[in-house]
Amino acid sequence: MGRHEAPDQTLSDRFLAVIRPREPKHKIDGSEYVEMMWRMVRALEARTIEDPELLTQAVALAQRLSEVANVAIAANAERFAIDARRGASMAECARILGISKQSASERRAAGNRIMEARIEAAGAVKFSEAKREREAIERAAEHAVVSLTDWRQRRSA
Numbered sequence: 568m569g570r571h572e573a574p575d576q577t578l579s580d581r582f583l584a585v586i587r588p589r590e591p592k593h594k595i596d597g598s599e600y601v602e603m604m605w606r607m608v609r610a611l612e613a614r615t616i617e618d619p620e621l622l623t624q625a626v627a628l629a630q631r632l633s634e635v636a637n638v639a640i641a642a643n644a645e646r647f648a649i650d651a652r653r654g655a656s657m658a659e660c661a662r663i664l665g666i667s668k669q670s671a672s673e674r675r676a677a678g679n680r681i682m683e684a685r686i687e688a689a690g691a692v693k694f695s696e697a698k699r700e701r702e703a704i705e706r707a708a709e710h711a712v713v714s715l716t717d718w719r720q721r722r723s724a
Contacts, residue, residue: 579642623707641678
């Protein structure tokens with residue numbers, strides 16, 4: 568068993584051990600946190616208009632954000648199966664998203680695959696998620712540099 572695995576840990580427990588940031592100095596509730604994220608996305612949008620090299624970063628971030636719902640459905644379904652007080656059921660997740668139970672089931676399977684892959688990639692490396700994220704940012708930046716050579720030359724002329 569790896570560093571993130573204990574016999575009594577669920578997949579979602581092991582996954583949270585990999586992704587959970589350190590304890591913040593100030594507690595911010597979920598709605599305030601989401602408002603901050605919306606402001607940040609708006610700011611990224613404005614920056615991307617001014618600097619098209621950020622297009623690849625925006626797409627990479629959108630791809631990463633697309634994993635959140637699937638992971639949340641899978642983790643909550645797992646927790647609900649253990650104790651209904653620990654998470655929302657898959658049907659409840661489907662209802663809040665306005666999707667069928669079959670679609671939620673497919674998202675749950677995808678979420679489980681995502682969590683397993685990211686736990687596997689983490690291995691025993693501390694801060695592996697931050698490292699993986701930095702690598703994705705670097706790949707997107709390199710692609711932008713190569714793809715926008717003409718724009719960069721016009722801009723500097």
